[in-house]
Amino acid sequence: MRDATAPPETPAWLLRQPVALCPCGCIGKRQKASYLERTLTGGSDLMHQVMFSEDVARLPGVLQRLDPRVKLVGTMLLLVAVGLAHHITTLLAAYALVLGLAWWSRVALAFFIRRVWLFIPIFTAIVVLPAAFSVVNDGDVIVHLWTWNGEPEGLTSQGLFSAALIIMRVAVSVSLAVLLTITTPWGRLLNGLRGLGVPRLIVLTINMSYRYIFLLLEAVGDMYESRKSRQVRAVKHDAAARATVGASIGTLVGKCGHLAEEVHQAMVARGYRGEVHALDATKMAAIDRAAALTSVVLAAAILSGDRLLGG
Amino acid sequence: MHIPDGYLSPATCAVGYVAATPLWVVASRRVTRVVKSRNIPLLAIFSALSFIIMMFNVPIPDGTTAHAVGGVVIAIVLGPWAAVIAVSIALLFQALLFGDGGVLSFGVNAINMAVILPFVGYAVYRIAAGGAALTSRRRVVAGAVGGYVGINAAALAAAIELGLQPVLFKSASGVPLYVPYDLGKTIPAMLLPHLTVAGLCEAILTAAVLSYLQRADVQRLVPNHPGIPITAGDAAPRPSRLSPGKVALAVGIVLVILTPLGLLAPGGAFGEDAPGDLDLGALGLRAVPAGLEKYNGFWSHTLLGGYGFQSGDHANLAYILSAIVGIAVVMAVVFALGKVAQLLSAASGQEQIEAEPHA
Numbered sequence: 328m329r330d331a332t333a334p335p336e337t338p339a340w341l342l343r344q345p346v347a348l349c350p351c352g353c354i355g356k357r358q359k360a361s362y363l364e365r366t367l368t369g370g371s372d373l374m375h376q377v378m379f380s381e382d383v384a385r386l387p388g389v390l391q392r393l394d395p396r397v398k399l400v401g402t403m404l405l406l407v408a409v410g411l412a413h414h415i416t417t418l419l420a421a422y423a424l425v426l427g428l429a430w431w432s433r434v435a436l437a438f439f440i441r442r443v444w445l446f447i448p449i450f451t452a453i454v455v456l457p458a459a460f461s462v463v464n465d466g467d468v469i470v471h472l473w474t475w476n477g478e479p480e481g482l483t484s485q486g487l488f489s490a491a492l493i494i495m496r497v498a499v500s501v502s503l504a505v506l507l508t509i510t511t512p513w514g515r516l517l518n519g520l521r522g523l524g525v526p527r528l529i530v531l532t533i534n535m536s537y538r539y540i541f542l543l544l545e546a547v548g549d550m551y552e553s554r555k556s557r558q559v560r561a562v563k564h565d566a567a568a569r570a571t572v573g574a575s576i577g578t579l580v581g582k583c584g585h586l587a588e589e590v591h592q593a594m595v596a597r598g599y600r601g602e603v604h605a606l607d608a609t610k611m612a613a614i615d616r617a618a619a620l621t622s623v624v625l626a627a628a629i630l631s632g633d634r635l636l637g638g
Numbered sequence: 639m640h641i642p643d644g645y646l647s648p649a650t651c652a653v654g655y656v657a658a659t660p661l662w663v664v665a666s667r668r669v670t671r672v673v674k675s676r677n678i679p680l681l682a683i684f685s686a687l688s689f690i691i692m693m694f695n696v697p698i699p700d701g702t703t704a705h706a707v708g709g710v711v712i713a714i715v716l717g718p719w720a721a722v723i724a725v726s727i728a729l730l731f732q733a734l735l736f737g738d739g740g741v742l743s744f745g746v747n748a749i750n751m752a753v754i755l756p757f758v759g760y761a762v763y764r765i766a767a768g769g770a771a772l773t774s775r776r777r778v779v780a781g782a783v784g785g786y787v788g789i790n791a792a793a794l795a796a797a798i799e800l801g802l803q804p805v806l807f808k809s810a811s812g813v814p815l816y817v818p819y820d821l822g823k824t825i826p827a828m829l830l831p832h833l834t835v836a837g838l839c840e841a842i843l844t845a846a847v848l849s850y851l852q853r854a855d856v857q858r859l860v861p862n863h864p865g866i867p868i869t870a871g872d873a874a875p876r877p878s879r880l881s882p883g884k885v886a887l888a889v890g891i892v893l894v895i896l897t898p899l900g901l902l903a904p905g906g907a908f909g910e911d912a913p914g915d916l917d918l919g920a921l922g923l924r925a926v927p928a929g930l931e932k933y934n935g936f937w938s939h940t941l942l943g944g945y946g947f948q949s950g951d952h953a954n955l956a957y958i959l960s961a962i963v964g965i966a967v968v969m970a971v972v973f974a975l976g977k978v979a980q981l982l983s984a985a986s987g988q989e990q991i992e993a994e995p996h997a
Contacts, residue, residue: 446737500643
């Protein structure tokens, strides 16, 4: 059996980076990729992320075994409980719980922590930290930084508490959402949505859309590459470049229209008459019922623990 | 503009889902009625397109990035209801695949970017384009203005939702539990990058795509522009399709967006709370005007005096209730005026028809 902590089985060609040249310029200069180019290469990151998620979702962990409906409802319950928590201690306890669940589900903890913290909580910190300064929001200054008109100015206790509270809440919430998505294959997640009453038409649309993201991403990449292969000089960010981007998306709109027609015809040819039929959702096992009960108990514990802390 | 989980209170997120759910139901019914069984592949592929458009980020000076949503383009090509579904699904992918935008806050994000953005943008586009031909330059400009206004309206809505958090949700010691910035800070913080960078992205994208479709694939625009001539030399412009209900609904939506701004205004205007609040010096007055003194408090039989219950309890709830009652009354008055105008216009049209044979 494969080791749970082993690197993901993602094809190497997806991870290939552009050839790095010497930074001193002795063997030529590397031009900084444009935002457009970086976004297109970011497409491979997206595929990597999705494929790695599927790798994790196939591991024999505890969350992977659960019914997706239970996981969806449980995650929502825990998200609400975390959203209603007023104390950092409660949120730290909830984070420890999420890390425990991740470990129990054989998710590599270093990857999990990096994936969660690297973007949204750090971005949140940048956004909310100014609120901790007394010039932005009034409060009791505990870190004196400068004096203005005889008044001490700096970081306030209320501001720091508020910032820490929101950063922790965001981190725990993102961790819960990431844990749900990486331990559930996309198809099962959609089955779970259907099991919870989301109309079949919407679920089928989401499922089809998911597949076409990659096709359209490839079409955008092809268009960009074909233009790049026909130009002699470096791309200028001028009106012509904007017109090219507009024309590319316009072409994409046209392609989408044609594709939708073709897919519809293919569906009709296979017997589609506007009604969506699908296999019934699986029945819940004893472990699923136990998990549902556990998630209710955990959410109640988070809330009552928070109330016990007062305030 | 994607609000992650943890920024908004669960109560605000619940309001987002409650507001978005009926719109999703109406949108899926409307789209199914228009395009019949073609709806699934059409919506699926345009949802993927919206997702791809949102992937193209442009850095902005405050360290974050901005991107176009493409909601107005989709609304122009397929109609605003189709844009509601397409952008909502794209947002769902972003929340689940990237963790960009939250699971609890999905309803609120959908209201901002999948409802307000395409509807406001499309309404502005329709008004600005009028009955101009599909290939006219006016339509490109209208698309740009629609994109610009649409994304800024969505940003304003997000700013209001974020800015209401410290007003409505505080701990017992008065510390904000969610976003710590009030409306006075969230509105400039959200609108500045959107009025400059993101608004331009959406405007340029919408105009460029429209311009390309005019040149290369104008038939793509025909289904959602019934009665509009392709070139200026074609058919006569169609009559206005504005109904009193639509006008009242538009007024209601604008009021819903603008109402929370009242929380921003410091003090009272022209001594509205009490004549004693008037800054007499600044107004060049020596005393409170006699008329104001006499008639102040003349009518006190109000249902929600001072936007609150008589008991003074549940101030926030009473404020929201006052806003809902006020908006409903204004919408009813606009609807009634619209009906009267429609009846008068129908009567004058009838007179004209009757008069014509004698002319």
